[in-house]
Amino acid sequence: MTDATPAEPTAGQIRDLSRGRDMIVCEDVSKWYGDFQALDKVSATIKEQEVVVVLGPSGSGKSTWIRCINRLEIHQEGRIVVDDVELTNDLRNIEKVRSEVGMVFQQFNLFPHLNILDNVSLAPIWVRKKPRAEAESQAMALLERVGIPEQAQKYPGQLSGGQQQRVAIARALAMEPRIMLFDEPTSALDPEMIKEVLDVIKTLALSGMTMMVVTHEMGFAKEVADRLIFMEGGQIVEENTTELFFSNPTEDRTKLFLSQIL
Amino acid sequence: MTTSDNTSSSESPGSSAPSTLVAASARTPLWRDVVVLKWVTQVFLLAVVLSAMWFLASQAGDNLRARNINTDFDFLERPVDIQLGEGIDTHPDTGGRALWAAMVNTLRLSVAGIIFATVLGVIVGLARLSDNWLVRRIASGWVEMLRNIPLLVQMIVYYSTMTAALPRLGLDAGPINGWLHVSNKGISMPRVHIADGFYQWAVVVLIGAVAAHFVRRHRQRIQDETGANASPILWALGTVALFGLVGLVVHPAFFWLGAVFGAIADLLDSLPNAVPQLLLSAIAVGFATTWISRFVSDHRSARGHLSLTDDDWFRIAFTALVSLVLVYVAVRWTGLSSWILNSGRDLFGVLEAKFDVDGAARPFDAMRPDIVQKAKFPNYGKNGLTMSIGFASVFFAVVFYTSAFIGENVRGGILAVSKGQTEAAKAVGLGRGQILRHVVLPQALRVILPPTGNQYLNLVKNTSLAVAVGMSDIVQVGTTVFNQTGRTLPVVAIWMLFYLSCSLTISVVVNWFNVRMQLVER
Numbered sequence: 001m002t003d004a005t006p007a008e009p010t011a012g013q014i015r016d017l018s019r020g021r022d023m024i025v026c027e028d029v030s031k032w033y034g035d036f037q038a039l040d041k042v043s044a045t046i047k048e049q050e051v052v053v054v055l056g057p058s059g060s061g062k063s064t065w066i067r068c069i070n071r072l073e074i075h076q077e078g079r080i081v082v083d084d085v086e087l088t089n090d091l092r093n094i095e096k097v098r099s100e101v102g103m104v105f106q107q108f109n110l111f112p113h114l115n116i117l118d119n120v121s122l123a124p125i126w127v128r129k130k131p132r133a134e135a136e137s138q139a140m141a142l143l144e145r146v147g148i149p150e151q152a153q154k155y156p157g158q159l160s161g162g163q164q165q166r167v168a169i170a171r172a173l174a175m176e177p178r179i180m181l182f183d184e185p186t187s188a189l190d191p192e193m194i195k196e197v198l199d200v201i202k203t204l205a206l207s208g209m210t211m212m213v214v215t216h217e218m219g220f221a222k223e224v225a226d227r228l229i230f231m232e233g234g235q236i237v238e239e240n241t242t243e244l245f246f247s248n249p250t251e252d253r254t255k256l257f258l259s260q261i262l
Numbered sequence: 263m264t265t266s267d268n269t270s271s272s273e274s275p276g277s278s279a280p281s282t283l284v285a286a287s288a289r290t291p292l293w294r295d296v297v298v299l300k301w302v303t304q305v306f307l308l309a310v311v312l313s314a315m316w317f318l319a320s321q322a323g324d325n326l327r328a329r330n331i332n333t334d335f336d337f338l339e340r341p342v343d344i345q346l347g348e349g350i351d352t353h354p355d356t357g358g359r360a361l362w363a364a365m366v367n368t369l370r371l372s373v374a375g376i377i378f379a380t381v382l383g384v385i386v387g388l389a390r391l392s393d394n395w396l397v398r399r400i401a402s403g404w405v406e407m408l409r410n411i412p413l414l415v416q417m418i419v420y421y422s423t424m425t426a427a428l429p430r431l432g433l434d435a436g437p438i439n440g441w442l443h444v445s446n447k448g449i450s451m452p453r454v455h456i457a458d459g460f461y462q463w464a465v466v467v468l469i470g471a472v473a474a475h476f477v478r479r480h481r482q483r484i485q486d487e488t489g490a491n492a493s494p495i496l497w498a499l500g501t502v503a504l505f506g507l508v509g510l511v512v513h514p515a516f517f518w519l520g521a522v523f524g525a526i527a528d529l530l531d532s533l534p535n536a537v538p539q540l541l542l543s544a545i546a547v548g549f550a551t552t553w554i555s556r557f558v559s560d561h562r563s564a565r566g567h568l569s570l571t572d573d574d575w576f577r578i579a580f581t582a583l584v585s586l587v588l589v590y591v592a593v594r595w596t597g598l599s600s601w602i603l604n605s606g607r608d609l610f611g612v613l614e615a616k617f618d619v620d621g622a623a624r625p626f627d628a629m630r631p632d633i634v635q636k637a638k639f640p641n642y643g644k645n646g647l648t649m650s651i652g653f654a655s656v657f658f659a660v661v662f663y664t665s666a667f668i669g670e671n672v673r674g675g676i677l678a679v680s681k682g683q684t685e686a687a688k689a690v691g692l693g694r695g696q697i698l699r700h701v702v703l704p705q706a707l708r709v710i711l712p713p714t715g716n717q718y719l720n721l722v723k724n725t726s727l728a729v730a731v732g733m734s735d736i737v738q739v740g741t742t743v744f745n746q747t748g749r750t751l752p753v754v755a756i757w758m759l760f761y762l763s764c765s766l767t768i769s770v771v772v773n774w775f776n777v778r779m780q781l782v783e784r
Contacts, residue, residue: 070688070689072685072688072689095691095693098688098689098690098691099690099691101689102689102690103686103689105682105685105686105689107682109680109682109683109685109686110686111683111686111687111700111701111705112705112781113704113705113779113781122690122692122700123690123691123692126692126696126700127690127691127692127693127696131486131487131488131490132485132486132487133486133487155781157781168686171686171690172689172690174690175690175691
């Protein structure tokens with residue numbers, strides 16, 4: 001966040017994060033919707049400050065996986081450990097994880113009955129029990145960071161899609177999370193607005209936030225990701241550093257996907 | 263509007279216009295001019311409605327006179343022989359008093375019914391969305407059963423069950439000592455009633471309410487500044503309660519207010535009729551001018567350009583006309599002015615009398631239930647607060663019945679809030695209760711309120727079925743009154759006016775909330 005490590009390497013450069021702390025650990029995570037298996041023994045570890053981009057065709061389980069990590073979806077087999085807290089049916093663990101993990105949705109999901117400032121400061125006031133004045137000044141600082149302080153008194157319905165998504169990022173950051181999850185943050189945006197949102201996410205990545213991003217923006221993935229994970233049919237097909245993933249994919253399925261998308 | 267563009271272009275000199283526009287710049291004939299047509303239809307429609315009303319009214323008047331049917335309201339002042347099952351006055355002296363006592367019964371039923379139906383309906387609606395299978399099933403069973411059985415049948419079922427199952431009321435068991443007494447005549451409990459000192463005490467509470475307002479603001483500021491929960495509402499309620507308690511002792515200190523009210527009454531008595539006439543005219547003209555000026559400034563663009571459609575002009579003219587009519591009525595109808603002065607004087611005179619009490623008078627008194635035997639059968643006396651079986655059966659019937667519909671409204675409203683809202687709220691760490699309170703309910707209310715307002719209207723109107731179980735509501739008592747006096751039409755008019763004003767009050771309140779709930783969009 002604001003006090004994150006200042007002199008991080010620039011994006012795209014290969015960073016050695018392997019000695020960092022494990023922030024997200026998934027072991028053989030499986031999930032079914034009725035007979036349909038959405039996740040099939042997904043295992044992955046995400047280190048502190050690492051930026052991981054998840055790729056894959058529609059219905060490959062990317063969104064389901066990322067939503068399992070703050071338990072918007074419940075996995076049925078395997079383990080998920082987030083910042084040393086295992087996600088079980090224990091309500092206290094779930095709430096702890098959710099307040100440590102920020103999430104940005106494809107459809108923004110801002111609260112339409114609250115103005116922008118209240119959207120951002122709602123959770124700090126009611127979950128972190130911050131004084132209203134402090135929560136609001138923090139919210140203003142965050143809105144400045146995502147570049148829209150002048151919209152603070154407006155309502156979500158009065159903002160453009162790109163502005164709404166930036167507010168959604170500010171809202172997630174207001175809880176001072178250690179991990180950010182992005183579920184296709186630019187898929188519902190006009191091409192012109194995609195850049196303004198990606199720029200915000202990029203600066204966030206540079207500030208050392210641990211991030212998991214589901215996206216179809218290949219340029220963004222190349223530029224920002226430390227590691228890429230390619231999924232299909234609920235399984236992880238390939239997992240590699242960004243450079244190797246694009247220059248030398250090992251699996252045929254990955255090659256096919258890249259040839260179609262690039 | 264395109265039409266006004268047309269007319270303005272027809273007025274402008276067409277010298278420089280190309281030849282193809284000549285037809286448009288020529289003067290539009292009246293029967294094709296949309297503006298003229300619109301005005302003619304508005305005025306014509308108004309004339310048709312007014313003359314139809316005048317025709318019907320005069321026809322009805324002629325026919326009633328020809329058949330010698332009396333339509334005056336003097337029965338309100340004449341004695342009647344009516345006994346009400348319950349209410350503020352069970353043996354009213356006059357027809358007016360009887361109808362008033364019956365209205366109070368209907369109002370009690372409606373207000374209590376609306377409150378309890380809302381609470382129960384919200385519970386039922388939330389239960390239908392519960393994760394718990396059993397709770398969900400029970401709630402949907404409740405809804406399906408209650409809304410598919412006619413209300414009248416439910417009412418009669420409750421009535422017959424209660425009268426059969428509850429013990430008979432009798433004097434042979436001796437005088438009653440308990441606080442609560444239940445029998446097939448109803449439930450009687452101690453009645454707390456206002457005593458002589460009440461009005462002085464009410465002044466103390468009023469001061470307390472003002473103080474509470476400031477206390478609430480102060481606590482709210484503390485909460486905003488420190489973030490600690492300063493419970494401003496609780497503090498405000500506590501302040502009122504404190505003043506209420508202290509008022510029990512200190513209220514005689516306000517005896518002098520009686521003299522103030524007396525002085526106001528004397529002043530109103532000495533005023534000439536011209537004062538209220540002038541005041542009413544000023545209010546009418548003032549309202550009209552502020553409305554028009556605000557209307558005009560609302561239609562003025564930021565650069566000062568005024569754009570008014572024909573409809574807008576019609577509204578302005580209509581408002582001005584109405585205010586002039588009101589001024590005429592106020593000036594010509596001197597009876598209105600003297601009525602205002604007289605009733606004002608009477609009101610303050612009554613208030614003066616209320617404060618003219620013995621210094622030690624208590625604000626409240628309580629009496630325990632009693633049983634009396636005036637005729638063949640014993641019944642509860644006036645001391646206790648008694649809910650009759652009739653009232654109970656109507657009350658439970660309308661509450662249960664309406665709760666089923668309100669429950670469905672609540673369920674639909676909550677389902678109308680998109681799943682993404684709950685997910686986003688969960689993702690920022692809000693708990694279940696917080697999500698419901700801060701995210702889901704404020705949005706669901708937009709959907710819930712309008713149909714629930716309709717259910718409130720239905721509830722009030724449904725209480726008129728009380729006649730089936732012999733509960734003394736406005737319909738039952740009204741029927742008795744017109745049977746005894748023969749004034750059918752006046753009683754029907756009073757019924758309609760009563761239900762209409764209840765319904766309009768509910769509509770206004772619901773609409774006010776509804777407007778406040780609207781989402782701000784682009």
